[in-house]
Amino acid sequence: MHHRTTVAGLAGALALTALTVPAAGADEFSGDIRITKVVVNGGKDIVLGTTDVKTFSIAVTATDDSGIETGKTFPVMWHTLLANGDALGLVTPADIAGTCVVQSFTTTTCTYTMKMNPRVHPHDNTTAGTWTVSAHALANDGDYYTRNSAAKAKVLRSSRLTVNASPEPVKKNRTVTVTGALTRANWVTYTYGGYARQPVKLQFRKKGTSTYKTLKTVTTDSRGSLRTTTKTTADGYFRYSFAGTPTTPAVAAAGDYVDVR
CATH class of the missing domain: 2.60.40 (Immunoglobulin-like)
Incomplete structure (x- = not known):
């Protein structure tokens, strides 16, 4: 109420x-x-x-x-x-x-x-x-x-962002699929719902380094979901990063580690 x-x-x-x-x-x-x-x-x-x-x-x-x-x-x-x-x-x-x-x-x-x-x-x-x-x-x-x-x-409105890269492990120069979802607080239903049509950066951090580099920008679908593919070159962490809007704060997913063999 x-x-x-x-x-x-x-x-x-x-x-x-x-x-x-x-x-x-x-x-x-x-x-x-x-x-x-x-x-x-x-x-x-x-x-x-x-x-x-x-x-x-x-x-x-x-x-x-x-x-x-x-x-x-x-x-x-x-x-x-x-x-x-x-x-x-x-x-x-x-x-x-x-x-x-x-x-x-x-x-x-x-x-x-x-x-x-x-x-x-x-x-x-x-x-x-x-x-x-x-x-x-x-x-x-x-x-x-x-x-x-x-x-x-x-x-x-508080925001959340998830990421999952697969398969794990993967051979070098093979394709991985990176999925995720961008959601935010709904002050009517008191749940987190998908944030549609928002640009989100796919980023990678090589093992042993501290800086993420942007690989591409992916747009959430009508349910806030994310899906894209990329090539693997080295062990490291994939994440999605959202810059925020005037009503929703910036958020980055925790990195998902991929073992490249």
């Missing part, structure tokens, strides 16, 4: 007066306080599967000449705003106090633990891609700042 979290429900849950998920682009502020930096998941994409809850952090840095009031600086993350005030995929801090570090008299960075559940937060597969972070900060002198689009982050 998918969930829509309302803005009103969020405000009540946090028991804070200044937070709203923005319906328009204008920030709200009073005084000279500013939110200067927001970092989501250490700058890395958030990759979400079908069952495991993903834990990540959002760090909010704010500055004011009177200093920042800790416990009142917090973020929320969401995918889509609806006309009725609902937000699809609303993610709130696990602890609204966060962990705050005073950088100077004027500047404080507060880091919050966020938890994203693949069976609650993504409304469906269309919510893969770019999400928005809104952040609020309060200064010791009462100045406040709500930055509606403080940061962007990618929430991606």
